[in-house]
Amino acid sequence: MPDHKRPLEGLRVLDIATFIAAPLAASILGEFGAEVIKIEQPREGDPLRRFGVASVETPDTFCWLSEARNKKSVTLDLRSPEGAGILRELAAQSDIICENFRPGTLEKWGLGFDELCKLNPRLIMLRISGYGQSGPYKDRPGFARIAHAFGGLAHLTGMADGPPLTPGSTSLADYASGVYGALGVMLALRARERDGVGQYIDLALYEPIMRMLDDLVPAYAARGIVRGRQGLGTSNACPHGHFQTTDGWIAIACTNDRMFTRLAKTMGRPELALPDRYATTAARLRDSAIVDGIVQAWVGEMTTNEAVTTCAENDVPCAAVNTIAGIFADPHIAERQNQIALHHESLGDVFIPAVVPKLSRTPGHVDSLGPSLGASNAEILGGLLGMDEAKMRQLKNAGII
Structure with a gap:
């Protein structure tokens, strides 16, 4: 790895989200040098720890080990007044917060952007939710599959005379939103560099899906065209x-x-x-x-x-049309190191997707797999906030950390 700083070193990110979309944005920032503090519910942690293929030897799934890369886990019950108070302390010393609660939830706990930016006017908050912070559907729950349906992608997926199908990954909208979320954070950082103040980014889970639908929006608005499922081909080119083939x-x-x-x-x-x-x-x-x-x-x-x-x-x-087995066997993917291995004390080498994109002078890097629950409590609560061991024991016994 080149001997230089990564682009985002010196920035601190609080990841208070769950599952994939907003946490992925935080992971991307962490790959390029930001310190990412993952705030998790005491005892149970992020549900992503139990999502996907189990690793058997550990309580966490491979999805967690891969997607929570480069993060420091801190347990904290944000629903409790004392837990919310600790988050305010952390927010005052952080640059970015990534969250994906339903709109109004953080405000109910006294942790909305308007409140936190009083403590830290330079704070940037990424807010990803099913339908965004405004609109008649803002209070509805949302997941990637819902975003695929609402955003128009599911209707396009499948054979012409068949039902709408899952577009490959059930988490596609989560990953797309995570990338757009990281882009939003970078734009907000550039504006903060110029103007000296932070802002929030409002991103609905379905919006990146709609943004990727070719010319469907202008074609319908101008000519009333409703594209249907196209099966193995496309309506724009042929073949x-x-x-x-004989074997695939x-x-x-x-x-x-x-x-x-x-x-x-x-x-x-x-x-x-x-x-x-x-x-x-x-x-x-x-x-x-x-x-x-x-x-x-x-x-x-x-x-x-x-x-x-x-x-x-x-x-x-x-x-x-590769399976994952074909991907692992492909010499081009191997030479570009699109899969990397990190050592885990119980599992040995764990292969995960590499950092994207590749920067020539200041590349990103994966330093660690998803952490064990609360692994950084002492470092962050004790080291950063100056909390003594007696106080941490008290908070742990009360279920706050």
Whole structure:
């Protein structure tokens, strides 16, 4: 690792959220040097500790070990007046708070942005909730699956004559919101650098999903077009979909006419790209079933490796539809170190996704896996806030930490 400071060193983040979206934003900030203090409910902790595949040898799941990377765990009951008071002390000495309670919850505990910024005018608060801080649905609960449905993605997922399907990961909206949340924090930090004051970021879980829906918004507003499920292809290009090989599936994406010309030559069918055949996207879309059928017949006689290799040699955009096993076996992913291993005292090496994006001079880094519950109580409550051991014992016995 290069010998230099990471971009966000010197910043302190309080992660008082649960599950994935706002905590992911905090994790990203932590990867690039921020100190992240994870505030968890005493005894039970963040529900993410029990979400996903169990690690068996530890009380925490692999999801927790991966997604709570680089964090310091502190237990604190924010619902109690004394716990809320301790959070105020921490907020006064922090730069960023990441939260995802239902709107109004923090205000009920006296921990809303308006109250905390009186203690720390430079404070930045990331607020991620199901439907945002305003609007008629703001009090409704929200999870990623709800965001996929409400934001329009689920309607687009599946075969044309089938039901709406899960878009791969049930947590997609959480991850997208975490990335947008981290972006919002960085923008707020830049504004604070210029203006000297903080602000809050209001992000609804469904909003990143809506932002990623191609041209659906302007197309509907202008022409009333309601796109439906498109199955293996897309309505914008052809051939542009998934095709079955003798031992799996590949993706081919001919997004313009030049790419289709290359594919036609690669298939030994250059006449398909002539002006009176399928030289244009419009012509191919008009007869998409025929074009896709020709490509499928060609692909269907090869193995996945043969098809990908042949396309790559002829500059046709193509990739295997990988399982996670294929990802681990891929030499490109290995060379780019997209998966990294960290040692765990009970599990040995635990593989997790690497830091994204890669910075050439000040790259991010994963220093530790998700911490055990309350592992940093003494460091933060005692070291940062100056709380003595007797007081910490008293708070622990009262269930406040």
